[in-house]
Amino acid sequence: MRKYLMILMAITAISFPSWSRDEKLNVKVLYTGTISPPEAETIKGGSWFKKFSMVHPAFFIQHPKGTFLFDTGLGHSIKTQVKDMVWWARSATKFIQKESAADQLKALGLKADRIILSHAHFDHSSGLIDFPSVPVEVLQEELDFLKTKNASPAIFPSLFNEQIVWQTYTLENKSYEGYAKSRDIFGDGSLILVGMPGHSPGSVGLFINLASGKRAFLVGDTVWNSDGITKGLPKFWISSKFADNKPDEVMTRILELQALQKKYPDLLIVPSHDAKAVGAFEEMMNRN
Ligand SMILES: [Zn+2]
Structure with missing residues (x-):
């Protein structure tokens, strides 16, 4: 009996990924790549002698009403895709590729x-x-942007094909935490998208x-x-010249975030590529 129980426990541990569950919400961070440029490349006035640890995450979000992936990170074919990139932007491609989000989800039995x-x-x-x-799902502004030729060196044709089913959505004129427009994804206040234009016209935060x-x-x-x-x-x-569509707007977004952090010191703000912040978010979800 004891042996049977131990086998059962082992199977259970394998079948269920080790993320703890909120009553409503689970998030799994899928790391698809890492890169460690000098800190100076990531922020104005940063050190050229200190490496800054960056990640390429996809966030798998599971809500009782449905699941979605917030970003995909680096996909299966990234090494081929980046051959499309203009030569001067190639330093952004010196990443270490990890398993794609699709493969990780498949291995976990998640969809x-x-x-x-x-x-x-x-x-x-x-x-x-x-x-x-x-x-x-993208905002119309983002769909228009990605279809514009030479819109950004970080967008190139090999990223997309005819099999992608684009769906645009609109943000409601409902302000949320100082952002003029928002979208309550499942209508229960747990997952709220807000518009953060600047880095690209249809950038959103969650x-x-x-x-x-x-x-x-x-x-x-x-x-x-x-x-x-x-x-x-x-x-x-x-970096800003390479990545930010409208640097002035990005600066406004940064100052908004600074004020938001001051207002809510416990709010964990997570820039996609900051390994430390993403790690803290993962820990928050695991402890929850
Ligand atoms: Zn990025």
Whole structure:
């Protein structure tokens, strides 16, 4: 009997990933790549001698009413896709590729009903082609942007194909935490999208409000380094030139985040690529 119980426990441990469950919400962070540039490349005034640890995550979100992936990270074909990138932007491709979000979800036996993009840059959208026929939700502004030729060096044709099912949505004129427009994804206040234009025209951030009262805010690429929010600083100027569509608007977004953090010191603000912030978010979800 004891042996039987032990076998059963072992099977249970294998079958269920080790993320603890909120009454309503689970989030699994899927790491699809890492890169460690000098800190100076990530923030104005950063050190050229200190490495800054960055990640390429996809966030799998499971709610009782459905599942979705917030960004895909680097997909299965990223090494081929980046051959499309202009030569001067190639330093962004010196990443270490990990298993794609699609493969990780498959291994975990999980399925995303849809994908919502924080924005369309390659390091967030490269995995779209690994999910044929899964609807991909973006703001109209972002869809127009990604279809514009030479819109950004971080967007290139090999990221997308005809199998991608684009679906646009609109943000309601309902202000949320100082953001003029928002979308309550499941209508229960747990997952709220807000518009954060600047890095790209249709960039969005995602508030995650847990039943326990803990809160996180996934802010895409408004900053790469959390210090940008604390210190109110933009990216390194060359990085901003490469990545930010409208640097002035990005600066406004950064100052909004700074004020938000002051108002809610416990709110965990998570820039997509800041390994420390993403790790803290993962821990918050695991402890929840
Ligand atoms: Zn990015």
